[in-house]
Amino acid sequence: MEVIHLKKQLILLTGLIAGFTGLTLATSPQSVKAAGVYHTVKSKTANNTAFHWNGSTKAYLWNYNLTQKKHHLTNYPKTTWYASRVLKMTNGTKTGIFYYVSNKSGSVKGYAWKGYLTRGAYSSNSAANNNNTDKSTTTNWVTTDNPGGIPHPTKKELSALKSSYSDPYEEDAYDLGVTYYQDLPIIKDFMGTIYNSKLNSTKPDGSSNTKYIKVSVKPTDQQIQDLANGSLTFKQFVLADLNKQHIDLSAYKSWQINMSSTPIYQKANKQYAYPKFGDYTITLLAPQHQ
Structure with missing residues (x-):
């Protein structure tokens, strides 16, 4: 009886040990990333490539996990920044490309989103281009509800885009949204076509099955400047260009259609975005190839 009792005690003790061990494993702290904290996915050397601020008032240098603003780039308008590394960073929801940059002396440094920097050392020419653009823009569309300065926006468009403009890591989403709303009226003018967002209008594949119409x-x-201040609408510009190309908008019934263009808004980068205003590509796929 004592032997049996002893065995029962050993079994009970073993079970308790196993239970405590399991409890310890289950309650041990796990390594998790806090919401909103970015970490590096990929990184490679940038060989001290020179950049300068592109004029965006949303541009900051951040700490290593993008939780603290260290420097506002508007305070360094004439600084040449040297990138030692280029990094792909994510917080699990949003992902972007960033440069780790410093000024020439190394006294100011931090992580900057790629969309706020233009390749090349600062020169007075880039500043002059920005000043000239500002002077020729006569209508200011920038408001609290329209922070990007989209010409002739609809309420639906502003409602859809406002949150993405206020988040510096959603700037790509903002640009895509602006493009969608400025392209849609033109797509609708191609009577009887079927909108297909998956048609690739940015990388023509050369296939005879697909027709591409470009500016x-x-x-x-x-x-x-007229496009930026709204005195010439994007639709007016494109329809006039299509007319020059003798494009019959009624000749594509049942074709699938997609379109891409450079987003037009006054707060866009004046050095590399403004010169591309008016660029567009319309992609059309014939019914027999769908």
Whole structure:
């Protein structure tokens, strides 16, 4: 009886030990990333490539996990920044490309989103280009509800885009949204077509099954400013260009259609975005190839 009792005690003790061990494993702290904290997915050397601020008022240098703003780039308008590393960073929800940069002396450094930097050392020419653009823009569309300065926006468009503009890591989403709303009226003018967002209008594949219509003549400097201030709408510009190309908008019934263009808004980068205002590509896929 004592032997049996002893065995029962050993079994009970073993079970308790196993239970405590399991409890310890189950309650041990796990390594988790706090919501909103970014970490590096990939990193490679950037060989001290020179950049300068592109003029965006949302541009900051951040700490290593993008939780603290260290420097506002508006305070360094004439600084050349040297990137030692380029990093792909994510917080599990949003992902972006960032540069780790410093000034020439190394006294100011931090992580900057790629969209706020333009390749090349600072020069007075880039500042002059920005000043000239500002002077020729006569209508200011920038408001609290329209922080990007989209010409002639609809309430639906502003409601859809406002949150993405206020988040610096959603700038790509903002640009895509602006493009969608400025392209949609043109797509609708192609009577009887079927919108297909999966049609690739940015990388023409050369297939004879797909037709690509691109801007035939680049807009003049004055037209670019007119597009920015709304005196010339994007739809007016594109329809006039399609007319020059003798494109019949009623000739594509049952074709699938998609379109891409450079997003037009006054707070866009004046050095590399403004010169592309008016660019567009329309992709059409014939019914027999769908």
